[in-house]
Amino acid sequence: MSLSSNKRLSILPGETGRFAGILSGVILLLAVLPILTMIVMSFSGASNLDFPPSSYSLQWYRAAWHTFVSPDASDVLSLGKAMTTSLLVACLTMVLATLVAVPAAYALVRCEFRGKALALQLMSLPLVFPMVVLGLALLLVFDSLPLQMSFSRLVIAHVILALPFVVKNCTAAMLSIGSEVEEAAQMLGASPQRAILDVVVPLMKSGILAGMLLAFIVSFNEFTVTYFLYTIDVMTVPIWMYSRTVSSLDPTVFSFAVLIVLIDFVLIWALEKLVGEGGVSF
Template identity: 85%
Template sequence: MSKKIRRSQPLLPGETGRFAAIVSAVILFLAVTPILTMIVMSFSGSANLDFPPSSYSLQWYRAAWQTFVSPDESDVLSLGKAMTTSLMVACLTMIFATLIAVPASYALTRCEFRGKAFAMQLMSLPLVFPMVVLGLALLLVFDSLPFHLSTSRLVIAHVILALPFVIKNCTASMMTIGSEVEEAAQMLGASPTRAIVDVVVPLMKSGILAGMLLAFIVSFNEFTVTYFLYNIDVMTVPIWMYSRTVSSLDPTVFSFAVLIVLIDFVLIWALEKLVGEGGVSF
């Protein structure tokens, strides 16, 4: 009797095999586990940090709210001031990074000059540069200046970190715009600058907005470089949360962390909407 040879059916485009599905599920589980652990611990009803919690309660959320509305006198800085600093630094980082990235992406896309490839690699350097070394280097630079910088030093550092994300998005969006649109605008009487402002920049809107959101997220969550540059009067939310865990772990930190995750989730959801509607991804 001849045996029938069973051949596996080839996968169609868009389909994944069982092995790929298992690997994807494991990677997704490992990525989500710390967040799920943090969320579960924020609802712990016990005073110690046992996982899984023996009981569940909203006590740490009530304590977090009380900390926000009535800060402890022993705290060197209140959460409200730290939140204000984080939002201000993130907004300024988003604005300045965008103002630098838009003309830079235009020059990298439209202009040909010596060292263009090197310039593009140089702008991506903060992505691979060790954050500890970068924070220490910036600290030495700022301390050597003849004048003192407080919040400005954080904005400058965060712009350096966020700039690659904004430039990548703006450049990718710029590459989808042909030079003929500028030529058409100039043929209708617009100056080169007016053609860029009135024609090119609006067509880059999705890439610019995506880069701005990424800059805000990077700045709002930045810790390593900020740790070298903050002072007792200018403290961001990640640094404030870290200060609550230096001597002993404050369980309210988990409640604050859930709030930060929710803010980041909303921003990432908005970013995905931009990407899905014609934006660019990094």
């Protein structure tokens, strides 16, 4: 067969043409370009923020480390306290969302009840609801309560945002588990509750862990809703970083942002490994 005939052959399934490959590369480049720009700027050796930098150094990383270990007296809240708040809120969000999502996923898959379709739609509502409107609505609700809530309202808001991700993953894991496994466990003497805890939940492990990681990532990086609910004493890392850019852009923010990207990268890598080993994604 001649070379010209080979060129006329159609592309086989699973193969991509040159145009598709170039288009995919351009889209990928546009997606990562802001992150690459931020990383390059974090190594700038200049005192201004010109791009590309005229020189490179680690001065902003040294300044960021100094800010972390010896915060300025003018800072209302240190980065260490903000990081502690972010980690606590993310961990509590992860645990609480999972405790709600596992029984919810079981009920949505195994049970038939009136309003099931509506429940599924409402569960996904935070994914499409405007974050600004949601943050304002939650602020009005919490301010109308007689209780003084600062830390807890951040946790509640983040659970609302993360719950759809955990429910979707747990539901997908439940769909792959046939009801015969529970019936077999009950025939062997297990109660319905023990069959769920000892058989169903372990089989949902990959979906549960994937949902937990997504809940942590969503909570740790959440800014819009948190902006309406934070207080001067309870502030997450994204809010703290934003506060460093209000009056003038602090170049150390780029160094802190690289740290956040590294944390997210590790979590996403762990999530991808989990998905590759039989987990589910959303």
